[in-house]
Amino acid sequence: MKELEKLGGSMKRTEFWIKTSKSEQSEAEEPSRNARLLTKAGYVDRQMAGVYAYLPIGFRVLEKIKAIVREEMNAVGGSELIMSSLQPRDLWESTGRWDDEVVDVWFKSQLKDESPVGLAWSHEEPILETIGRQASSYRDLPISVYQFQTKLRNELRAKSGVLRGREFIMKDMYSMHASEQDLADYYERVKQAYVKIYERLGLGNDTFITFASGGAFTKFSHEFQTLCDAGEDWLYLDRAKNIAVNEEVLDEAVKEFNLDKSKLEKVKSAEVGNIFNFGDEKAKDMQVEFIDEAGNKKPLYLGSYGIGITRVMGVLAEKFSDDQGLVWPAAVAPFSVYLIGIGEAGEHAAAELYTKFVQAGIEILWDDRDAKLARVGEKLADSELLGISYRVVVSDKTLEQGKVEFKPRTGEAELLTSGEVLARLSAD
Amino acid sequence: MKELEKLGGSMKRTEFWIKTSKSEQSEAEEPSRNARLLTKAGYVDRQMAGVYAYLPIGFRVLEKIKAIVREEMNAVGGSELIMSSLQPRDLWESTGRWDDEVVDVWFKSQLKDESPVGLAWSHEEPILETIGRQASSYRDLPISVYQFQTKLRNELRAKSGVLRGREFIMKDMYSMHASEQDLADYYERVKQAYVKIYERLGLGNDTFITFASGGAFTKFSHEFQTLCDAGEDWLYLDRAKNIAVNEEVLDEAVKEFNLDKSKLEKVKSAEVGNIFNFGDEKAKDMQVEFIDEAGNKKPLYLGSYGIGITRVMGVLAEKFSDDQGLVWPAAVAPFSVYLIGIGEAGEHAAAELYTKFVQAGIEILWDDRDAKLARVGEKLADSELLGISYRVVVSDKTLEQGKVEFKPRTGEAELLTSGEVLARLSAD
Numbered sequence: 001m002k003e004l005e006k007l008g009g010s011m012k013r014t015e016f017w018i019k020t021s022k023s024e025q026s027e028a029e030e031p032s033r034n035a036r037l038l039t040k041a042g043y044v045d046r047q048m049a050g051v052y053a054y055l056p057i058g059f060r061v062l063e064k065i066k067a068i069v070r071e072e073m074n075a076v077g078g079s080e081l082i083m084s085s086l087q088p089r090d091l092w093e094s095t096g097r098w099d100d101e102v103v104d105v106w107f108k109s110q111l112k113d114e115s116p117v118g119l120a121w122s123h124e125e126p127i128l129e130t131i132g133r134q135a136s137s138y139r140d141l142p143i144s145v146y147q148f149q150t151k152l153r154n155e156l157r158a159k160s161g162v163l164r165g166r167e168f169i170m171k172d173m174y175s176m177h178a179s180e181q182d183l184a185d186y187y188e189r190v191k192q193a194y195v196k197i198y199e200r201l202g203l204g205n206d207t208f209i210t211f212a213s214g215g216a217f218t219k220f221s222h223e224f225q226t227l228c229d230a231g232e233d234w235l236y237l238d239r240a241k242n243i244a245v246n247e248e249v250l251d252e253a254v255k256e257f258n259l260d261k262s263k264l265e266k267v268k269s270a271e272v273g274n275i276f277n278f279g280d281e282k283a284k285d286m287q288v289e290f291i292d293e294a295g296n297k298k299p300l301y302l303g304s305y306g307i308g309i310t311r312v313m314g315v316l317a318e319k320f321s322d323d324q325g326l327v328w329p330a331a332v333a334p335f336s337v338y339l340i341g342i343g344e345a346g347e348h349a350a351a352e353l354y355t356k357f358v359q360a361g362i363e364i365l366w367d368d369r370d371a372k373l374a375r376v377g378e379k380l381a382d383s384e385l386l387g388i389s390y391r392v393v394v395s396d397k398t399l400e401q402g403k404v405e406f407k408p409r410t411g412e413a414e415l416l417t418s419g420e421v422l423a424r425l426s427a428d
Numbered sequence: 429m430k431e432l433e434k435l436g437g438s439m440k441r442t443e444f445w446i447k448t449s450k451s452e453q454s455e456a457e458e459p460s461r462n463a464r465l466l467t468k469a470g471y472v473d474r475q476m477a478g479v480y481a482y483l484p485i486g487f488r489v490l491e492k493i494k495a496i497v498r499e500e501m502n503a504v505g506g507s508e509l510i511m512s513s514l515q516p517r518d519l520w521e522s523t524g525r526w527d528d529e530v531v532d533v534w535f536k537s538q539l540k541d542e543s544p545v546g547l548a549w550s551h552e553e554p555i556l557e558t559i560g561r562q563a564s565s566y567r568d569l570p571i572s573v574y575q576f577q578t579k580l581r582n583e584l585r586a587k588s589g590v591l592r593g594r595e596f597i598m599k600d601m602y603s604m605h606a607s608e609q610d611l612a613d614y615y616e617r618v619k620q621a622y623v624k625i626y627e628r629l630g631l632g633n634d635t636f637i638t639f640a641s642g643g644a645f646t647k648f649s650h651e652f653q654t655l656c657d658a659g660e661d662w663l664y665l666d667r668a669k670n671i672a673v674n675e676e677v678l679d680e681a682v683k684e685f686n687l688d689k690s691k692l693e694k695v696k697s698a699e700v701g702n703i704f705n706f707g708d709e710k711a712k713d714m715q716v717e718f719i720d721e722a723g724n725k726k727p728l729y730l731g732s733y734g735i736g737i738t739r740v741m742g743v744l745a746e747k748f749s750d751d752q753g754l755v756w757p758a759a760v761a762p763f764s765v766y767l768i769g770i771g772e773a774g775e776h777a778a779a780e781l782y783t784k785f786v787q788a789g790i791e792i793l794w795d796d797r798d799a800k801l802a803r804v805g806e807k808l809a810d811s812e813l814l815g816i817s818y819r820v821v822v823s824d825k826t827l828e829q830g831k832v833e834f835k836p837r838t839g840e841a842e843l844l845t846s847g848e849v850l851a852r853l854s855a856d
Contacts, residue, residue, distance in 0.1 A: 015507075
């Protein structure tokens with residue numbers, strides 16, 4: 001309810017810009033399936049290779065994904081902020097991450113005086129410099145802050161649609177702690193929050209906490225990998241032990257967890273999130289220190305926790321579609337109901353239903369286009385293509401029985417009274 | 429209510445990161461007053477010259493400004509979307525705006541194959557290319573879309589704090605129409621929506637619709653200028669006729685509106701918004717055409733409407749402060765109430781009040797830091813510095829009378845019962 005009101009609530013199609021296509025782009029035009037599906041349905045538009053605009057209906061899906069992530073980040077005590085895209089060289093030189101040989105995804109530009117600036121691809125350094133340095137005492141710690149920020153990464157190739165773009169929206173959270181143990185405890189809390197997020201996004205069953213490469217501080221980091229043929233990772237699963245391992249650390253993990261390598265299931269997956277324990281390494285590099293209880297200066301402990309918001313949208317598109325188009329999980333569908341009135345009486349009844357459903361707090365997209373703008377068949381096709389959870393059609397024929405036609409996106413149509421429809425939707 | 433829940437609602441100070449400073453930066457460190465005020469109070473942090481991070485409490489103010497703007501844009505039928513920051517050269521060459529000699533604020537970078545990319549400083553071209561081209565028929569028009577997007581502009585100097593940064597958040601709306609008249613009508617509707625926005629932001633009395641330079645299509649465009657000593661514009665006012673003119677078009681306006689130049693009042697101001705009628709010029713340049721009612725191809729008409737969100741925050745900081753700190757207008761204050769408990773009984777009562785106020789839907793920041801973290805004097809000072817609308821203090825002394833101390837940010841303290849406080853706040 002809250003988010004939908006922010007987005008302008010329910011909508012009439014004539015007052016909300018959606019342009020769907022009858023034909024799909026060819027693989028030559030757009031190599032990635034997620035982008036072809038999303039483009040055909042009018043959710044995204046490619047601006048350059050690896051760079052997409054999110055059109056109004058696509059923007060709604062992003063906001064729904066963000067709302068779920070935001071709630072769970074707030075629930076673990078994160079405070080939302082927004083850092084900058086422009087980045088100074090000095091800061092990143094202090095940790096050795098300015099050099100293009102070390103980090104090969106920088107976009108760089110320069111100020112009028114020709115001094116260089118970078119465009120942020122991550123924010124560990126600026127967060128430590130800004131927030132970490134403000135925390136001068138152990139009493140200020142722990143701190144957890146997060147943002148939804150547009151990251152730029154200069155990828156060599158960009159053929160995966162919104163799964164891996166040169167520009168994408170990321171939720172990145174950073175936590176700072178006075179001790180290793182406090183970071184470890186918080187890391188575990190965030191891990192559980194992530195589990196909840198993927199469940200709420202409809203990806204719970206296919207998403208695995210996965211061992212991946214660690215850093216100077218820990219042997220492994222954790223990724224959240226979702227089974228997905230379009231993904232770029234290979235996962236090794238021991239379903240009995242409920243252990244998933246990224247190919248990059250397979251041998252170490254086999255040894256560490258005493259796995260039988262020959263019995264591991266090898267599956268394609270897409271990384272939908274990652275959490276990383278930096279220990280006190282970054283703060284040491286940058287000399288970001290606090291005064292501990294004993295009065296000594298110590299570098300603080302840093303954890304970082306990412307979720308690619310636009311990538312999640314791409315994974316959902318890859319996983320949930322059929323021949324008719326997209327099939328969004330209810331929690332992220334841009335609208336709950338697609339409403340169509342057929343014939344004079346049907347259109348009149350649709351107008352009344354719209355008001356009634358809006359008042360009941362249902363998110364509804366009413367295709368109120370007149371017959372010159374769109375024929376009934378086009379409206380029915382759009383409802384499927386867009387992947388809206390339920391379709392409600394009201395016509396002279398259904399009205400004769402005092403009913404409307406109610407159809408879940410992948411289910412069968414039924415004739416119900418509008419009261420029954422409302423009861424079904426409210427139960428959702 | 430809706431927005432505040434999204435932001436995590438009310439907050440305890442120990443669970444929400446705010447770090448205020450006792451001293452202000454020097455003018456040498458930070459030449460702009462708005463940035464000095466906002467930095468001292470912990471709202472922003474300078475990342476580079478002209479580039480600021482918006483820390484959690486600053487982020488809340490931005491979200492409140494955005495919520496007001498969003499509501500009014502939705503009310504004139506705008507659909508929210510998000511375009512990309514990365515921009516291809518070809519698109520901007522088609523209108524002659526790629527060249528650094530023509531547009532001197534581009535940040536540019538390059539892909540791995542060394543082809544150039546720009547970072548968006550505005551979005552007329554991509555909107556026309558993406559949305560305008562989708563509108564193939566007059567039946568698709570009009571369309572109005574908007575975004576809150578982080579713009580990058582390579583300013584030569586950056587000494588105005590968040591009033592004019594190299595990176596800033598802008599609301600930019602674009603409308604497309606089948607006729608000159610339809611654009612003119614919509615332009616007028618948006619103008620009235622802007623008037624409402626500045627009224628809601630607490631800037632209504634000091635903001636003037638101002639004649640400024642037009643383009644190929646109209647003699648004048650309209651700016652919204654707010655009286656502000658830190659502004660960069662000079663305004664000429666005829667208060668009797670209610671006409672404001674930007675210095676850049678003074679002579680033309682004097683002639684056009686038959687003004688007495690010698691009697692005009694010359695005042696310093698900051699541009700907080702602008703609306704621009706491009707006519708069909710841009711669509712002609714880009715050959716973006718639709719089929720009109722008679723079946724002929726015609727370029728469409730474009731209007732563009734901007735509001736600098738971070739700039740509005742800077743103007744508010746410049747205009748509303750006193751020796752104790754910031755004084756936010758109620759509509760954009762990050763919280764409505766700053767709550768302080770003094771002494772054991774006072775702290776206990778504060779905890780109860782917090783729950784009670786939260787349940788009543790009041791946005792409250794409870795300074796629950798213990799005495800080791802912050803003394804009472806510091807808490808009282810922070811309440812003023814942060815510019816929260818009301819301060820509520822509960823102590824053994826006030827409790828003896830069954831009351832709490834209630835003080836508007838710039839008013840006198842009164843002893844009231846908590847019920848009376850709630851009534852005052854709810855009336856707001």
